[in-house]
Amino acid sequence: MSRIIRPPAIEELPALSALCFRSKAVWGYDSDFMEACRGELSIDPSDLRYTSIAVAEQDGGLAGVAQIKVTGSDADLLKLFVEPAVLRSGIGRALFAWAADLATSQGADRLLIEADPDAAPFYRRMGARDVGLAPSGSIPGRTLPKLVKDLCSIS
Numbered sequence: 001m002s003r004i005i006r007p008p009a010i011e012e013l014p015a016l017s018a019l020c021f022r023s024k025a026v027w028g029y030d031s032d033f034m035e036a037c038r039g040e041l042s043i044d045p046s047d048l049r050y051t052s053i054a055v056a057e058q059d060g061g062l063a064g065v066a067q068i069k070v071t072g073s074d075a076d077l078l079k080l081f082v083e084p085a086v087l088r089s090g091i092g093r094a095l096f097a098w099a100a101d102l103a104t105s106q107g108a109d110r111l112l113i114e115a116d117p118d119a120a121p122f123y124r125r126m127g128a129r130d131v132g133l134a135p136s137g138s139i140p141g142r143t144l145p146k147l148v149k150d151l152c153s154i155s
């Protein structure tokens, strides 16, 4: 098994958006809910300019994607999605480590996460702590667990 974490090519963005959609659907949401989330689950060419994105490639195929945006001392984890067929094989951990390392190297001291409720235990496992609830960007009235991972500075 070979795995690398690398930047995406612009031509891969439609496939990565589809991966995010398939990945989100693993929690059993209905099609109306999924359609309401489609915008938030897409990656556009402008995202390559304004955010940082990494792809996990495993045995030559796309296995996951993560996206962060660093603003001053805060970094936002905008996406972290693993291909359903390869869940629970360490890809989420590898992409989360990429996100935390890059955020640290860009000067952030915390990584903010608005988690899917079913993904929150994964983030706790990664050392994040609960700090409350955040409104969903896709579904009016829905709230999501908000977590923070404290980052070590590398000064």
Ligand SMILES: CC(C)(COP(=O)(O)OP(=O)(O)OC[C@H]1O[C@@H](n2cnc3c(N)ncnc32)[C@H](O)[C@@H]1OP(=O)(O)O)[C@@H](O)C(=O)NCCC(=O)NCCS
Pocket (backbone or CB within 6 Å): 023, 024, 026, 079, 080, 081, 082, 083, 086, 087, 088, 089, 090, 091, 092, 093, 094, 114, 115, 116, 118, 119, 121, 122, 125
């Ligand atoms: C959440 C997600 C990214 C985790 O990715 P993954 O590749 O399956 O996770 P890993 O295999 O790297 O797991 C790392 C550790 O977290 C644990 N873990 C993973 N998912 C978990 C979950 N849903 N609940 C509890 N623990 C979980 C693993 O057991 C493992 O523990 P270990 O250190 O004892 O071995 C993945 O489930 C996913 O993409 N879900 C669908 C999309 C989604 O909701 N993304 C998050 C949006 S906020």
